[in-house]
Amino acid sequence: MTRARSLYPFRSLALGALATVTHALAVGCSQTPVLTPVRSMDRPQDIAYLCLQLLPDGKSWKGAPLEKCAYEPTTLIPSNLDATYRLHAVITQVTRGELAVADLGNSPLDIATGTNQLVNVNPGLPGFNFLPVSTIPTDVVVHPDGRAVYVASGRDRRIDIIPSELLRGPIPSSLEGGGPVPWPHVDLAKEDGQPTRLAVGGDGDKIKRLYVVLPEAAGGTKLAVYDIAANAIVPPRLADIQLVTRTPDVVQVAQLGCGPTGTNAPWWYDYRPGDLKCGATTHAPAPPAPLPPVFTPATPHLTGVAVAGDYLYAGDDGETVVHVFDLRTGIESERLSVGGKIRRLSVSEPVADEVVGNNFWAIEACENNGWVGDGQDHSANTKVRDSLGGLCRAHRYLYGVVPDDFAGGDGALLVVDLPVKFTGITKSVRLGTYSHATETIDFAHASIQQPLGCDAPLLNPQRLPLGQYGLTGLNAVPARSVAFMRFDPPQGPLGGERYAARCVPVNDTSSITGDTNLDNSIRTVEQAWRGTDVASGVTPRRFRGTFAFVAMTNGSINVVDIDDYDSACRGPSAATSPTAPGTVVTGGFNGPSFDELPLRITAPQPAADNTSTTTEEFFNPVRRHHPRTGRFYTVDVLPTVVNFAASVKGTSIAFLPIEGTNTAATVNPQLIPIGSPGTTVSASFNPNEHIVPATDNPYAVTSESWTSTFEGPIPGFGTTAGSFHQDGANAIFEDEGGGFCSRGVEAFGDVKTHDILSIVDDLCDVASGECTQTVYDECNRTFTALDTTDLNQILPRTRDFVIGTATQGKLELVQHFELDKNRAIQAVDGVDTAAVKRCFPGLTKYTIRARDKWIVVGGATGYLHKVRPDATGKCFIDTTLPSTYHGRITELPPTTTVASVQANACLRFINPAWQWAIRSGTTVTQRDFQIAFTSRFNFTPLTLGGGNLPMSVAPVAKYVGGLDVLRWNQMSVIDADFRGLTIFGFDTSAKVIN
Amino acid sequence: MLRTAARRAFAQAVPIFLGAAAMIFSACFHNGNGDAPPDQDFYFPVGLALSASGQHLFVVNSNFDLRYSAGTLLALDTKKIEDAAKACADADPTDASCTKSAVTPYVDASVRIGAFGADVVETGVYKAATPGVREGRLLIPVRGDATLTFVDYREAADLPGGVAFYCNSTAAAPAGDSCAASWRVGADPTANSRQLALEGEPFAVAVPTFWPTAACSPTDPASAADPPRCQEPRLSRGIAATVHQISGDVSVFVGTAIGEAGSIPGARLAFTLTGLPGGGTFITPLDLTDESPFTPRFLVTNRSQAAVYVVSYFGDRGVVDRGFLSVTDVVPIPTQSGGFDSRGIVVDPPGPDETRPIRVFVTSRSPASLIIGEIDPKLRRLHFITNQSLPIGPSRILRARLKKVMPDGTVKTRTKLFITSFDTRYITSFDPDTGLLGNVVRTGKGPYAMAVDETNGYAFISNFTESTVQVMELDPTRHPDLADKIIYTVGVPRTP
DSSP, rough: OOHHHHTTTHHHHHSHHHHHHHHOOSSSOOOOOOOOSSEEEEEEOEEEEEEEEOTSSEEEEEEOOGGGGOOOOOSSOOOOOOTEEEEEEEEETTTTTEEEEEESSSSSSHHHHHHSSSSOOTTSSOOOOOOOOOOEEEEEEEEETTTTTEEEEESSSSEEEGGGGGGGOOOOOOGGGTTTOOOOOOOOOOOOOOOOOOEOOOOTTOOOOEEETTTTTTTTEEEEEOOOOSOOOOOOOOEEEOOOOOOEEEOOEOOSOOOOTTTTTGGGGGGGTTOOSSSSSSSOOOOOOOOOOOOOOOOOOOEEEEEEEEEEEEEEESEEEEEEETTTTTTEEEEEESSOOOEEEEOOOOOOSOTTTHHHHHHHHHHHTTTTTTOOOOOTSSSHHHOOOOOOOEEEEEEEEOOOOTTTTTTEEEEEEEEEEEOOOOOOOTTTTOOOEEEEEEGGOOEEOOOTTTTTTSSSSTTOOOTTTGGGGGGGGGGGEEEEEEEOSSOOOOOOOSSOOOOOOOGGGGGGOOOTTSOOGHHHHHTTTTSSTTTSSSOSSSOOOOEEEEEEETTTEEEEEEEETTTGOOOTTTTTOOTTTTTOTTSSSSSSSSGGGGTTTOOOOOOOSSSSOOOSSOOOOOOTTTEEEEEOOOOOGGGEEEEEEEEEEEEOOOOOOOTTTOOOOOOSSEEEOOOTTTTOOOSSOOOOHSEEEEEOOOTTTEEEEEEEEETBBTOOOSSSEEEEEETEEEEEOOTTTTTTTTTOOOOOSGGGGEEEEOOOOOOOTTTTTOOHHHHHHHHHHHOOOOTTTTTTOOOOOGGGEEEEESSSSSEEEEEEEEOTTSSEEEEOEEEEHHHHHHSOSSSEEEEOOOOSSEEEETTBBBBOOEEEOOSSSSSEETSSTTTTTOOOOBBBBBTTOOOHHHHHHGGGOOSSSSOOOOOOOOOOOOEEEEEEEEEEEEOOOOEEOOOOSSSEEEEOOOTTEEEEESOOOEEEETTTTTTTTEETTTOOOOEEOO | HHHHHHHHHHHHHHHHHHHHHHHHGGGGGOOOBBOOOOTHHHHHHEEEETTTTSSSEEEEEEOTTOOOOOOEEEEHHHHHHHHHHHHHHHTTTHHHHHHBOOOEEEEEEEEOOSSOOOOOOOOOOOOOOOEEEEEEEEEEEEETTTTTEEEEEEEESGGGGEEEEEEESOOBOTTTTTTTTGGGEEEEHHHHHHHOOOSSSSEEEOSSOOOOOEEETTGGGGGGGGGGHHHHHHHTEEEEEETTTTTTOOEEOOOOOOOOSSSSSOOOEEEEEEEEOSSSEEEEOHHHHHOSSSEEEEEEEEESSSSEEEEEOOOOOHHHHGOOEEEEEEEEEEGGGOOOOEEEEEEOOOOOOHHHHHHHHEEETTTTEEEEEEETTTTOOEEEEEEOOOOSSSEEEEEEEEEEOOOSEEEEEEEEEEEETTTTTTEEETTTTTTTEEEEEOSSSSSSEEEEETTTTTTEEEEETTTTTEEEOOOOOHHHGGTTTEEEEEEEEOOO
C-alpha cells in the first residue's frame, strides 16, 4: 500500500460536512483557514461624509455642501429637503487600498430601510467594487463644499483627489488591471515622509484649507497646508508649519469640585471632616490646586488631529503636549503641556456649564438669551448672578486617548476644558438660528479635568479611564478613538421641533410664567421629554445633548455624558427616597430638606408622581465627563447591604443596634440609624437603614466586603518586618519598603491621636542562642510570647509604640506602654530600642494600628486616606484630595442621640460610597471590634456594539457655529474586523453596512 | 494512478483541510514509506532561517501531505538569490523570470528529516570558530516523529557549495542522507533522568539568545559579575523550549549548545510543563536584562485563551537535566476580549540608542490584528495597550532590525515587523515606532515563515501552499518604489 492510497478517505473528510467540524475543532495547526464572512469591506479604517446631488440627467452626480443633505422634517425652519440630495459616506479600505462609497439616502429614515447601500463603482465585475486609491490609505476627508474627496496614502507619499462626480463610478475598465486612476493626486516629496492624517478647515465662510500631517518629515514633524479655496482641482501647497522646539504652556489641573461650593450648598457638598471645617458657616479655604503635569522635552511627533472652531488641535506621541494651530494665522499658537502622549483626540462643540444643583434656571436663561460664551456680565439676571456669578460660560472639551499608561490605565482619556468666548453672536443656538461668531479660546485658563476625582478613589483622577482601570473594570481594554456628537432629535413625544430643549422637572408650567428671561412658549416640548416612559421619554438609551463616543480596542463603544438635555429630569421625585423607596419623606431624606436638592430653588416641588422626574434613587445620575449609565437607578438596582456581622477577634458579638427611637445604653458600640429628622426606622435592625449609600455617587459603589475595625490594622502591614535602632536620642523603626506614607500611616497633630506600631513577631529564640532563658522570661513577662495556635490571640499593649513622625521608610517612636504597679497600661514617653531588640533581635514583624479610631477597609476599594510622601519622603496630608477619601471613624460619645446624627452630617463617617455612624457603648470599645457587611451594587455603563476592531468613530454631522447643520442625529463607527460601518441613531438603533 | 487520484483528492481538500489534517496526522509520528523527497526543491516549506554569516538560507520542507517519505532541510545560497532578486528589481519584477524560477541552482546542501517539520531556529555559534570555518546549529521541531531534531552546519570555502550538514555522524551528510536517531532528541525516554519522551506535536521552538554572554567563559573572572546568567548556561549548556500544538504544554531541553558535546548532541529533554491552555502556537524568549536574579523566560501563545503565558526556567544546579519550567505570569490580552486565537509573538528590546520599554507583539486571528504590548519599566510586567488591524488570517510575525532614515536625516537601526496572513496571502510590514503600516503586499499562496537578511536588506517568505520562497525588497534606497514589495520568487508555484 502506498501513502497515496491512504489519502483516499480524506476526500470525504475534506469535502463533507465533517470538514467544517474538523476545521472548528482542529487544534493548533497554524495553517487553519479562516472562514471569511461574505462582505465587501476589507479592513476599513476611516470615514468621511459628503452630500451628492443627482443631476437632472438622472445619472450624473455632483458634490454639494453637507448641509444640502440636512434633515428638516418640519416647517419651523425652511426645509432644504430635496430628493435629489443624498448623503454619502466614503470609507478607506486598508488592505486593498480602496475607497468604499455608501449611499445613505435622502433622510435618516433611509438608514433603517435602505438596502444595498454600498455603491458598486464597477458593475462589470461581480460584487460590490470600490474605488482604487493609493496603497495603505490612512485617512479621508471631504472638501467643505463637497467638491472632492482627499485620500492620503500611508505608503506612496501621495494624496488622491477624487472629484465628487466620480465617486459613484462607473470607473474605467482600465483600472481593473491596475491602470492609472482618472483623478489627480498630490505627490509629496521624499523629505515629507508619509502623510498620516488629514484635516480640512473652512466651513461656512472661513478660509478653506487642507492640512496634511507629516510626522516623519525630514527636519522634523510638520503640517503641510494646501489651498483648497480656489477652483483648481490640484490644490497648491501654501506653506508648511514646521514644529520648532519650544517650551509648552502650562495647563493647570482643575481643582476638584467636590468641596463646599457655598453656604447654601447641599449638605453633601458641605462635609469636611477632621482637617477642615464641617458644618461651620464659614467654609475652609479652598485647598491648593494639584500641580500641573511635569513636562519632559522630547522630539515632537504629530499624531491625530481635529478641527474645531478656528483651531486645529494635534496630538503628539513624542512630547506630552497638544499642539494648537490657529487656522486664521496659520501658526502653532499654543503648545499645551498635558502630561500624556496623545494618539487620537477630538474636541467637542461648545456647551454651557454643567447643569448641577441649583443652576438649572440660570443656564436656561443663558441659553435662551444667547448669552452662552459671550463673556458679558449678566448679573442683572438674578439667577445667572446667584448661580453662575453673572457669567454664561461656554466650554469646548478636548478628549485625548493616552495610549500607554500602565499605572493610570492604558488608553485612558485626558480631558481638557477649553473656555470659549464668542464675539459677534447675535442669536442663540438654542433658538435654531445661526449667526456666525468669532471664537476665541482662553487657553490661559484651560485646565486638565479630574473627571472621576470626587467619585472613584482608586482611579487616576487626571484621566477618564473607561477600560481596564475604569469603573468596575468593565470593558477592560484601552480606548482607541473618540468623537463627540450633539444629538437634538426633532421628534418629541408631542411632535413639533425645538432645539436644545432641556427637560424641566417641574409639573407646573404656570410657575415659570412671568420670567422674562425664559421662552415659555416651548415649555410643553421640554416637559414632554420627562417621565419614565422609555418609549418616548427620558431614558439612558436616548441621546439628547452632547456625548462623547469612545471606541475601545475590543469593540465596545462607551458613551460619556457631556451635556445631556434630560439630565435635570433624572433623579428622585418627591415620592421617592433612596433609603425608603416608595415612602414619602417629608422634608427630604438623609439630612437636607427637599428644597435644598438640585433644581428646587425657584420651582415648586415636583408632584408626588413620576411625571416630572425619572424617580431614580440617585441624584445627578448624569454627570459631565462620567461614563453614561446603561440603566435607570430604580429600586431594583439600589445599593444594598447584606451579610451584616459584628465580632471581636473572630468571635461573633450579639450586636445591639439602636432601633427606632430606642436610645438605651448598651455595653458595645452601636450603629446609629441615618435618616431625616423625624424619620421612623424599622423596629427591628435593618442594616440598610444604618448603612446608607452616598446618594449622589453611583460611580463609587460596587459589590465588595467592608469592615470597620476599632483600632484595626492598616492594610499592607503584618507580614512586613523592620528593625529598631537608636539615632541619637531618637528611637527609630526602619523598614525601607514600609511605604508608611503611601499606606496611610497618620502621625499628625496631638501625639495622642497618632498611629501605633505594634510588634506581631515572636520573642527571641533561646534554642538558637538569640537570647538567654532569663532574657526570654523577662521578655515574656513584658511582651507575651506568640501563641501560634491562636490566630486571634490578643497581644498586650506593651507591644505598642506610639509613632512620633513618619516617613516612607522610617518611623520615629516617641512613646511606649508599660504596666504600672496596678497592672494598668500607661503611656510612657521614650522608647528603649536596645531593650526591645533584646527581645526582638534582627528583623521584627509589625503592624500599624489606628489609635482610638475605627479603620474602614473595602475589599475592592481598600483603605482610603490622603497621606502622601513629599519629595523628602516625609508624610503629609494631601488636602487637594476629596475630604471623603478617608477610612477612619471617630466614635461618637455614648450620649449621642439619633436625632443629632440625622440632623448633622458632620457626625457621620462618609466616604465616596457609603455613610454610617458609630456610637460607643458604656465600656471602652475593645480593640479589633469589627463591624462587617457586604455591599451589592455595580455601576453598569452604557455600551454599544461596535464590532471587534473599531478603528474610528465619527459623527454624522457638520457643525457650523456650534449648530449641527446636517441634523441626521446619528453617530457612526468603523469596525475593521467584520462589521464595517455601523450607524447609531439617537435611540441607539443600529444599521450595519459592510 | 492511485497516487494521481489521491493527489487530486488532496488538492480539492487542501483549502479547508489544512487544519483538520494537522489533527488527523497528529498520530503519524513515523515517516511513511513513500517516494524519496526532492532534495533540491521546496515541498510545503514551513521554516526559514539564515546562517549566522548570512551566506545560506535554510528551508525546512514539511512534506505536509506525506507524499514523500521524509521532510527535508535545504541550504540555499543567499547571495545568488539576492543577486537574482536585485536583477529583477533593476529590471522588471513582474517579468515571468522573476515570478518563478528553478530552485536547484540555489541549493548547496540538503538533508532529510522527519515529516511535518514545524519551525527552525539557528542557535548561533557558541564555540570558537576555526579561521575560515563557520559553524552553527539548527533546531527543528518535527511533529512527524515528535522530536527536536538537531542539524549542525558548517560553512567553509572548501566544502561543495560552501556548506555541509551534520546530523548523523562527524562526516558531512551527503544529499539524500537522513538525520540519525541520536540527533532527533526527545524520542528516547531513557536519555534523560526524568525518563521523559517528548509529547506529540512540537510546533515551535525558542532558544534564548541572551546567554551565554562573552563574559561567561568558565575561566573568565568577569563571569562573577552576572552569576545566574553565566553559571546556568554552563550548567545546562544552553536551553531550548518547544510548545506543543495540541496540549499547549511546553517542553524544555538542556545541552542544546553546539560544541559542548562533540559531534552528537548532548541535548536532553529536561521537563514538560503541563496544564497550559490547549492549542499552543508559538514561543519566544523574553529577556529582562537588568533583573536580578536573572531568570530566563518564555512567552507562549495559544489558540484557546486571550492570554499570553509567561513561562520561566529554573535550573537545578545539582543535576543538569533536572531544571524545570513554571508559569510565572498570565497576561490577559484585553483588546481581544471578544475572541482568542493568538499566533506569532516577538519580543522587541530597545537598541542601545533607544530609551523605550521592551515591546511585545502578538498576532491574533480573532479578530485579525497585531496586538501591541510593553514591559512596564517599573513593574516589569507585560501589558497590552492596543491593537492594529491586519489582513485576515495572520500567522507568523518577524522582527527585523533595519537601517532607517530618521526625520533629522541620520540613519539608525530600528525595528520593523513583518506579519504573514496565511489565508488572504498578504505580508504586512509595520513600523512600531510610528505605529504606521509600511505596506500590505500580496504574496504567493500560504505565506508563513519568514527570515530577514538585515545586512543586505532582503526578506524571505516561504509560501506553504504553493511551495515557493519569495524575496522582498527592504532597502528603500535601492528602489524606493519597490520597498516592502515582492521582487523575486524562488520555485515554481504549484497547486497542492
